[in-house]
Amino acid sequence: MSYGHFAYLYDQLMEDAPYDDWAGFALKNWQKHGPKSEKSFLDLGCGTGEISLRLADSGFHVTGVDLSPDMLAVAREKADNTGSSIRFVEQDMSELEMDDKYGIIGIFCDSLNYLESEEQVRKTFGKAVKYLVPGGLLMFDVHSIEKVANGFINRSFSLNGENVAYIWDSFSGEDPNSVEHEISFFVRDEQDGKYDRYDEIHYQRTFPVETYRSWLEEVGLEVVSITSDFLTIEPAEESERVFFVAKKSK
Missing domain, CATH: 2.20.25.110 (S-adenosyl-L-methionine-dependent methyltransferases)
Known part of the structure; x- marks a missing residue:
């Protein structure tokens, strides 16, 4: 889905969004499970670049991908204003074509939920396997049912x-x-x-937790953790947001 006027209002409406928590989740899991020699981050559904900027500030080489040219225009302006050398690319994450591989691929802020079909989600997971380095991590969060x-x-x-x-x-x-x-x-x-x-x-x-798990395993990713609501606990019936970390085999 491509945001229109919403892209230019997004940051005003999302000023209280927990971007630090998403970035912290990525960093914590990279430190625990990720390939330390590959400090690169592919931010799928990057929106206006808030998480991309935070990972760049943490020393990662960052590429942001989004389907919306308007969102990317806002993200590029932020990166220019802060001096961050982030590459931004307009693409559909389920049709991803990149020229690099990454230590982390992140799909945060429920961006995966904007894919409307099972096929698109499964294709996105397949693309993640293709563009992760051995031992690299796919991390994402989705709305719970x-x-x-x-x-x-x-x-x-x-x-x-x-x-x-x-x-x-x-x-x-x-x-x-x-x-x-x-x-x-x-x-x-x-x-x-x-x-x-x-x-x-x-x-x-969105889809059931076990459905996401099976699709990840189907493309050859090992599910490292499934947690909820920025916590370290497993999802419960009342959980609102489910987090996945999956690893590409070496």
Whole structure:
């Protein structure tokens, strides 16, 4: 899915997002399980580059990939402003074609949930195997089925900020464990003070934990850990976010 106007509002709306926790999760698991000689990071679904920037600050050679040219434009501007030498590439993660291999491939901030079909998810895992070095790690997080069913579906969210407001309604999608987000943004024009309206639809889908595990093993990845909600505990029925770490065999 390609973000439009949302890309330029994303950082305002996500200012409280736990980017430090995602970056910390990547670093902790790389230190515990990863190939120490290969300090490189491929950030799939990198969005506006917040996690890419943090890994670059930690000394990693970083490449960010996203389907949205608007998200990448914001990410490139941030990297330029901070002097970070991050390469950003516009691609679909399920059709990934790179010229390097990486010690870590990360798909964070539930970016994997934007893939609508089983085939796309499985192809993405296959691409990860192709572009990981021996001993490299694939890490990702996804919404739990509980989160989709009871945290999103038939719920409404709203924001009335100083310059940005939104009405966000979520409905059940056509596929099992999927959700459709209908979002109307109202953005204040700095020149005349009037508000412009933008409408977008975003679709997300998740799968059972054991399904993800089987798909990872199917492409030859060893599942190192499955945890929840930035903790070290296994997912429970009430968990909202599930984290996977899988390793490519040497």
